[in-house]
Amino acid sequence: MQFFIKKGLAIIILTVFWVLPGTSIATAAPEAWQTIVVKDANGTQIEIGLPVKRLVVLNSDALEVIRSLDASDLVAGVYSGISKNGLFWPKLNGKPKVGSWKEINYEQVVEVNSDAVLCYGSRPGRDMEKKLAPFGIQVIRLDFYKPATLIKEVLILGRILGKEREAEDLAAWYGDHMNHIGRFIEKMPARPNVYIEGNSNYHTAAPGAGGHDMCVSSGGNNIAGALSIPYPEVTSEWIVTANPDVVVKVTTKSAGGSCYSMADARSFESIRADLMDRPAWSHTNAVKSGRVHVIANDIWTGPRAVVGMYYLVKWFFPDTSPSFHPDQLHRQYLEKFQKIPYQGVYVYPE
Numbered sequence: 001m002q003f004f005i006k007k008g009l010a011i012i013i014l015t016v017f018w019v020l021p022g023t024s025i026a027t028a029a030p031e032a033w034q035t036i037v038v039k040d041a042n043g044t045q046i047e048i049g050l051p052v053k054r055l056v057v058l059n060s061d062a063l064e065v066i067r068s069l070d071a072s073d074l075v076a077g078v079y080s081g082i083s084k085n086g087l088f089w090p091k092l093n094g095k096p097k098v099g100s101w102k103e104i105n106y107e108q109v110v111e112v113n114s115d116a117v118l119c120y121g122s123r124p125g126r127d128m129e130k131k132l133a134p135f136g137i138q139v140i141r142l143d144f145y146k147p148a149t150l151i152k153e154v155l156i157l158g159r160i161l162g163k164e165r166e167a168e169d170l171a172a173w174y175g176d177h178m179n180h181i182g183r184f185i186e187k188m189p190a191r192p193n194v195y196i197e198g199n200s201n202y203h204t205a206a207p208g209a210g211g212h213d214m215c216v217s218s219g220g221n222n223i224a225g226a227l228s229i230p231y232p233e234v235t236s237e238w239i240v241t242a243n244p245d246v247v248v249k250v251t252t253k254s255a256g257g258s259c260y261s262m263a264d265a266r267s268f269e270s271i272r273a274d275l276m277d278r279p280a281w282s283h284t285n286a287v288k289s290g291r292v293h294v295i296a297n298d299i300w301t302g303p304r305a306v307v308g309m310y311y312l313v314k315w316f317f318p319d320t321s322p323s324f325h326p327d328q329l330h331r332q333y334l335e336k337f338q339k340i341p342y343q344g345v346y347v348y349p350e
Helices: 060-068 080-085 106-111 127-135 150-161 164-186 210-217 236-242 266-276 285-289 305-316 326-338
Strands: 002-007 010-015 034-039 045-050 055-057 075-078 116-119 138-141 193-197 246-251 292-296
Touching: 034 150, 045 138, 055 060, 060 075, 060 080, 060 116, 060 150, 060 164, 060 326, 106 127, 116 127, 127 138, 150 164, 164 210, 164 305, 164 326, 193 210, 193 236, 210 305, 246 266, 246 285, 246 305, 266 292, 292 305, 305 326
Parallel strands: 055 075, 055 116, 116 138, 193 246, 246 292
Antiparallel strands: 002 010, 034 045
């Protein structure tokens, strides 16, 4: 019988044998540690020791993929913001809270006896690797919020966690629906001009932002496509001059703090009304035609970006997209991969 006690920098291994009279001792080698080399979200080659049995997850994007791969039993600690969406995470909400997407509580990470920390490519900062290395805790940086790299990262995580089959199933599902969008967009003769606004007023998405990728991949012409920084702040005058055909507002504001627990779209309706009432916006094509939409951050970038993209396709091409049913796609994702019932409000108007 072996006991592994991990505390501070010490690893103590105690082996005890019980031998029956007249028998010989045959010992098995302890579980062999293997390593694999993968590229993380930053393109850096990292060596990961296997198996990973206890994992700290610092953001909801990574945690959704973990649950899709049927690997929730490996989660030893979660990000503190999970409590705001407890209904969505009924079995994981009670896990120890060890930090957030941008910072980490090192003492708690060590206390939960984790093998690895799963986080975004750029946050928390690079000093995390140096601080956790003495405790034998690995850092795995995968984003899961960029549509262009989502499938690749799902397959990488599947290798790390020994969930290759589940990862292949999820990757195939993403691929099928991404390809459906791509084939449809190829047939469209023109792209509508689109203004994307993040949760903060007048902050948009330009090249380098996941929202820009979603817009372009869904057939839109992002009016911020020529700007040089990913999340620039713009002015109302600039937007009116660009005259978008469609406005898409991304929001984290929901009744009760969770879109999954929302029963109606009143909060989204209010956000849309405020947008349409902005000075001079009545002169834009988007407001004139009523093509102003609010979308929840839950399906904007991240593992559910394909659901958001289905909505974008319907909004960009309302008369020619009958084969796109984003609500049905969302239901399938939640019930098949997340194994929770479909509910909540995520867009307004549809």
